[in-house]
Amino acid sequence: MVFLFAALAVLPYLLSYSQQEIAVLLVINVLLVSSYRLLTLTGEWSLGHVVIMGVGAYASALLAKRLGVPVPLSMLLGAGMAAATAAILSFPLFRMKGFYFLIGSFAAGEIIRLIWKRFTDPFGGPKGLKRIDPFPDIDAGFLSIDFYEPVNYYFLALIVVSASLFVLYRIERSRIGLTFHAIHWQDRLAESVGVDTFRYRTLAFVIASFFAGIAGGLYAHYVGAVNPTRFSVDQMVYVLVWAVVGGTATFYGPILGVIVLTVVNEIVLRALGLDTARPLIYGAILILSVLYLPNGLESLGPRLRARWQRWRGGSAAARREAT
Amino acid sequence: MSARDERPILEARGLTRRFGGLVAVNDFSFSVRAGAIHGLIGPNGAGKTTTFNVISGFYAPTAGQVFFRGLDVSGRKTSALAAMGLVRTFQGSTLFQEFSVLDNVRVGRHLGARAGFFSRLLGADRRSEEKADAQAQDTLAFFGLEDLADEPVSNLPHGHQRMLGLAVALAAEPEVLLLDEPFTGMNPEETGRMMTLVQRIRDRGVTVMLVEHDMRAVMNLCDVITVMNFGALLVEGPPEVVRNDPAVIEAYLGSATADGAGDAA
Numbered sequence: 314m315v316f317l318f319a320a321l322a323v324l325p326y327l328l329s330y331s332q333q334e335i336a337v338l339l340v341i342n343v344l345l346v347s348s349y350r351l352l353t354l355t356g357e358w359s360l361g362h363v364v365i366m367g368v369g370a371y372a373s374a375l376l377a378k379r380l381g382v383p384v385p386l387s388m389l390l391g392a393g394m395a396a397a398t399a400a401i402l403s404f405p406l407f408r409m410k411g412f413y414f415l416i417g418s419f420a421a422g423e424i425i426r427l428i429w430k431r432f433t434d435p436f437g438g439p440k441g442l443k444r445i446d447p448f449p450d451i452d453a454g455f456l457s458i459d460f461y462e463p464v465n466y467y468f469l470a471l472i473v474v475s476a477s478l479f480v481l482y483r484i485e486r487s488r489i490g491l492t493f494h495a496i497h498w499q500d501r502l503a504e505s506v507g508v509d510t511f512r513y514r515t516l517a518f519v520i521a522s523f524f525a526g527i528a529g530g531l532y533a534h535y536v537g538a539v540n541p542t543r544f545s546v547d548q549m550v551y552v553l554v555w556a557v558v559g560g561t562a563t564f565y566g567p568i569l570g571v572i573v574l575t576v577v578n579e580i581v582l583r584a585l586g587l588d589t590a591r592p593l594i595y596g597a598i599l600i601l602s603v604l605y606l607p608n609g610l611e612s613l614g615p616r617l618r619a620r621w622q623r624w625r626g627g628s629a630a631a632r633r634e635a636t
Numbered sequence: 637m638s639a640r641d642e643r644p645i646l647e648a649r650g651l652t653r654r655f656g657g658l659v660a661v662n663d664f665s666f667s668v669r670a671g672a673i674h675g676l677i678g679p680n681g682a683g684k685t686t687t688f689n690v691i692s693g694f695y696a697p698t699a700g701q702v703f704f705r706g707l708d709v710s711g712r713k714t715s716a717l718a719a720m721g722l723v724r725t726f727q728g729s730t731l732f733q734e735f736s737v738l739d740n741v742r743v744g745r746h747l748g749a750r751a752g753f754f755s756r757l758l759g760a761d762r763r764s765e766e767k768a769d770a771q772a773q774d775t776l777a778f779f780g781l782e783d784l785a786d787e788p789v790s791n792l793p794h795g796h797q798r799m800l801g802l803a804v805a806l807a808a809e810p811e812v813l814l815l816d817e818p819f820t821g822m823n824p825e826e827t828g829r830m831m832t833l834v835q836r837i838r839d840r841g842v843t844v845m846l847v848e849h850d851m852r853a854v855m856n857l858c859d860v861i862t863v864m865n866f867g868a869l870l871v872e873g874p875p876e877v878v879r880n881d882p883a884v885i886e887a888y889l890g891s892a893t894a895d896g897a898g899d900a901a
């Protein structure tokens with residue numbers, strides 16, 4: 314744990330400027346995919362999660378730009394807006410399950426994107442919003458932090474995301490998490506002992522959306538611009554690939570997925586000059602991982618350990634045989 | 637007998653449920669006395685499970701009403717009914733297969749372990765959770781499953797799984813328990829143990845409604861038996877009357893359930 318934090322603290326200083334920018338987005342994406350996993354605990358997979366992140370981004374940006382709400386507060390309110398949107402959407406969406414929920418969430422997301430495109434005031438139409446207020450600099454004489462610097466924003470995002478992950482983790486470990494899992498595996502049995510499955514599905518959706526909204530706020534005030542395309546279904550596919558490749562059985566699976574794939578994408582592909590082929594390569598990685606690693610990267614650790622033990626057991630037996 | 641015992645705790649009036657053109661339950665009425673073990677039998681496809689599904693809120697009735705503790709509860713949500721004290725079990729093993737035995741019963745304690753969202757987040761629900769865990773352990777002990785608490789459900793033999801299904805339901809502290817074929821697939825020894833357990837559950841003050849094909853168990857356990865056929869009421873009465881009723885024998889002989897017919901005759 315200590316090592317992890319030390320590594321995260323020195324990491325940005327080992328990176329180039331553009332890599333630092335990528336590191337900021339990576340930290341934000343960690344929150345995006347982890348919040349997505351919370352929703353999947355109840356067994357429902359949504360295609361609207363990135364749009365919900367966009368709701369947080371647009372709301373926070375507009376609150377800051379139009380109403381002059383100070384930025385950290387606007388992010389919280391934006392996340393609240395994302396959560397409220399989810400609460401409203403859950404009424405039509407949770408009448409459906411499985412495949413129908415998937416399609417329903419896609420449709421709901423497209424409607425929201427259509428609203429952003431259609432209503433130039435206040436959403437800026439297809440071009441979106443530009444020159445969004447940055448995170449305010451801290452200037453307390455002895456300490457002055459300029460959040461325009463990626464390194465500084467990296468640390469800000471790291472703190473916000475770590476705190477959010479901690480909350481998500483606590484929720485999963487509590488009885489609420491047990492109930493989410495119960496609904497996933499046998500919703501009829503859960504309902505029969507008094508679990509209001511609709512309420513709990515809504516709760517998972519609302520919490521997941523709140524933290525997606527936080528990710529959106531972090532994104533908007535870092536990049537300074539948002540537009541409907543940034544939150545399109547292509548982006549959602551990346552989230553799905555991160556989650557599937559990483560695996561969703563454990564808390565760290567999706568985090569592993571987003572980190573490994575970002576590293577592959579930004580370092581390997583960019584170095585090879587293949588980064589325009591990203592969708593193709595992501596598709597290939599998805600297929601390969603479904604075929605050869607159906608339980609995701611998270612299953613790699615236990616599998617390697619088992620193989621190591623078998624190998625050691627085998628070689629010990631061989632030695633015994635030799636003597 | 638006191639006046640309280642006379643008032644039905646559960647009642648169906650003209651209950652009907654259609655699936656497209658098929659009438660699974662047809663103008664069916666019955667009433668269950670508080671504290672009784674009430675049998676509901678009938679040949680395969682008679683509509684017993686559908687009746688349970690309608691009473692417990694899984695399906696809305698097409699027509700008719702369900703009264704629980706004198707209240708019209710037709711069409712209410714299953715979870716709301718469970719909160720009122722009406723809990724059902726399932727035909728076949730329906731469990732959280734991926735959970736441990738104890739976690740199954742912990743989910744069963746859902747209603748008894750209430751806490752707010754933030755107290756869960758902050759861990760301030762420790763007391764109530766510890767209590768819920770202790771109660772879950774007690775429930776397991778009641779069924780003799782306490783040594784298996786940490787086993788994954790999928791490792792349990794069939795008989796134990798059936799028992800665990802009952803433990804999960806009982807953990808919800810029902811007033812009325814609807815049991816859908818709790819004895820299927822059990823060997824005679826397990827059936828005997830299960831019969832004792834059902835009696836002990838009733839002795840704890842829980843009213844039991846029992847759907848079952850094992851005629852020996854039904855005849856021995858039930859105070860009253862309602863027989864349904866083709867979705868409608870056929871006969872109702874105490875076991876010795878039902879057992880010798882020509883219409884009941886006819887219904888069982890007319891159907892493919894030779895085992896039921898043999899026992900009933």
Ligand SMILES: Nc1ncnc2c1ncn2[C@@H]1O[C@H](COP(=O)(O)OP(=O)(O)OP(=O)(O)O)[C@@H](O)[C@H]1O
Nearest residue numbers: 655658660678679680681682683684685686687727
């Ligand atoms: N969801 C459903 N959709 C369509 N038909 C159904 C449905 N559920 C039950 N049925 C039909 O309703 C009739 C009654 O079925 P039900 O399961 O209630 O019988 P049962 O008395 O429980 O039989 P068994 O003793 O075999 O369990 C059957 O013909 C069945 O096929």
Ligand SMILES: [Mg+2]
Nearest residue numbers: 684685686727
């Ligand atoms: Mg049945």
